Amino acid sequence: MIYCCEEHVDLAIDTIVDEFETFPELSKVEEKDLSTGCEYCRNAAIYVVANR
Template sequence: MIYSCEEHVDIALDDIVDEFMTFPVLSKVDGDNLSTSCEYCQNPATYMVANK
């Protein structure tokens, strides 16, 4: 699972495909996880990208 901002969501999608060889699942971060930061730049995360 990767948390990413709007700017880095394409990189997160590519990373999931490369690592797990499957379609990624893209979810919008809800109000409970707004303090979660992007794993690429530390800005607030907008999306969660997962393999399942």
Template sequence: MIYCCKEHIELALDTIVDEYETFPVMTKIDVDNLSTSCEYCRNVAIYIVANE
């Protein structure tokens, strides 16, 4: 599972495909309830990209 901002969504999708060889599932986060940072930078994460 990867938390990412809008700028890094493509990188997160590619990472899931490369690591798990499966179609990634992208879920938008309710930003008001969560203050998680992007795993690639310090921006607020907007999406969760996972392999399930």
């Protein structure tokens, strides 16, 4: 599971596809995780990219 901002969503999708060889599930960050940061930069995470 990768938390990412709008700018890095493509990179997160590519990472999941490379690691798991399947299209990932993309969802918005839940309200309880709003303080979570992007794993690629210091911006706030907007999306969660995960393998199914």
